[in-house]
Amino acid sequence: MTAAEDLDMEGPTDAVHVWYMDLDELSSRPHRHLESALGPDERARRAAYPEARSRARFTAAHGVLRLLLGRFLDIPAAQVRMRCGPMGKPALLPGAPPVHFNLSHAGGHAVAAVSVGREVGVDLDRPREGFPLESFARRYFPPSESDLVLRAPREERMRVFLTLWTRKEALVKAAGSGIALGVGQPVGGTEDSVVVTAAQHRLRGTWRIRALSPPFGVGAVALAHSRPFRVIAHGWAANEGA
Template identity: 30%
Template sequence: MSVIERQLLACDMLAWQTCCFIPLQFCNRKLLYFKVAYCRQKLSIRQCSMSSPSFPLPKNQVHVWLSSITKPIVEKFFQLLSLEEKMKCKELLSLENRDTFIVGRGVMRTAISKYLTNFQPKDWSFATLEGGKPVLRINNPSIPRISFSLSHTKELCALAVCCDGEIGIDIENKNRKVKSYLDIARKYLSDTELSWLLRQPSDLQRESFLSIWTLKESLVKATGEGIAKGSLKSFELDTEALDKRLQSCRKVVVGKYSRSMFHFILLENIDPVFIAVSISYPQVEKVLCLDIEGNCLGTEAIPIGNQ
């Protein structure tokens, strides 16, 4: 029996739950492209100590926290979970789903405490919006509002954080084998986006599909709607900007969200994944990728073709 299984047996009693939902806000959208110079170092939490660096609230910035999903990290983060979360683990029959849930909650708890240093990672309580977006349960108006979004692959967990805005993140493995991705594209992409995809060289089509998919999914995660309710086909990205590596931002988004403002950020130099972020900021000054101890992974992201 593993360490976590033994502890889950000890938690098989009761769970508590309270609710406090944070209202969503919406603002205009602009498409940006960022490249990140990424240090190919192993992502780990080592001791996961709260003596590691604290951070000012990320105003006009995007912070992307990354953690690998490995057995030592899962066991370390499990210690931070609430009783309610530990009971949730018992309901997850898939070991992979359980591990990603534990690391996701651990990353959220640890990262948020980097900004709000008067609180320990164990202090936080979370609720989940209808579309699946996690929010803090807080009843204290003096606590600054932090927005965050979570995504993961089998090996990597990513948390995007901003202050006083709405944010969404999606992460996809570039090497992911997507069966019938053209059928998925016909179901979820607009006619313009689908035409753009079909124009791509055949050896690049799958990767092109994943890049546009992550950008679109990040938006519906930022609004809190999620794929099921948000309908990825109800809006489209500027495919001309995609062709020019997003250096031209003439129309950006048309359709459902055309009157609101979001920046789109595509981080594609973090091998082997695409990471897309949507954020309701009129301006993004800086994008940082960090490991869970707060170490910067390479250099700051540099905008290309920022208008």
Template identity: 35%
Template sequence: MWANGQGDFTLSAEQIHVWSADLRATEAQVARLRQLLSADERARADRYRFPRHKRRYTVARGVLRQLLGQYLGVAPVDIVFHTTKYGKPYVKAQVSGQVLQFNVSHSYELALFALNLGRRIGIDVEHRRRVIDLESVANHFFSAAEIETLLAAPTHAKQQLFLNCWTRKEAYIKGLGEGLSHPLDTFEVSMKVGAPVCLLADYTDPTAPQRWQFYLLTPNMEYVAALAVEAKADERLQTVGAWQLSCWRWQ
């Protein structure tokens, strides 16, 4: 599923492209990517206390600029980012008359980049580290049904269920682009291993499950990831073969 190489920078409305990037980089590589960043981005990188966090941000942002530059046909350094009132970044440039939608997530040493034309999209990746007191975290952020599912699971299965739920919820709210104004406990996602990956309910928007599609992503065995993309009811990814998900590793 995850192919090495430069991939394809031609997008259609029926396609979703997902790229992964290893955030471990040499000092020379980080320096080259830093040159692509804006003054504001460099200032943000410099505010990180620990060098590894500065490196991860610089590499992720630099790779994002390189990817967007390929799709938009412009120099990475010339890309101008704007932000919504909720802080979600976007670009005004279009591809074939459609807005290039993108979303980014990174955890530890891996970043994922999702791109699509004209459809809201969200992605989240989490390292398979052990979550301390996951039941307490779930009680604060999960819906009642999700909490019930987690508590009913055997101890050895709870970590995976928690990460499944968390990544899918994060992908959805990132796709919506509304930040924490859309509380995590106001909607419910599937989380059981082997069950279809989907939005089960949004208590603030009953039609949302018919308008959003989800993917389970496995970039490697150390990470869990999820992708959410807005799609009409008659474009459900499970039944419409025209939809394509392509994944590559950025090198």
């Protein structure tokens, strides 16, 4: 499958491709093709992880992302050139095709998102045992959102909290900002698709956010502008790209 066939490389599209990855499954097999896809900056970042499992997960997630970008750009993965924005969001170099991408991971799972012509942010999170979500929501979320969390049945509160949290993360990542700005930004209720207009400097603009249905945890993806978009979901097989 060539994902670029579903996208118009000449202008904005109303689709985003997302790939779900089981990082531990990918790491359990020989992954020389993932290793060779990494660039020098990624190799340096990976070396900072003290644990072998963390380094292996990093190789899997970032290697897959580079292989995906290589498909969209029709070049070898190792030749994909990136730069980081002021808040660390990676992007292609100026003058490259308008391919936007983002990556998120939670433990042994990850999701990559790629779109054309619209900035994208994606987030994946998982339930956390013992996390004080009620007090966190009460302190940091807007009142309408903290009420959503606190009024939900106890067994549903973590899901509601993560639905709102992943939206905020996806939004700030699409904007190339940090979660400190986004935690207080209203992101609507719990419906599957919302339009958010943000006035804060580094979030300013209109964004459409959609819920994802990952095989693990809770996820959301945000694209610039209010137009609806399709989510085209894929899984990444352990031997794919080898």
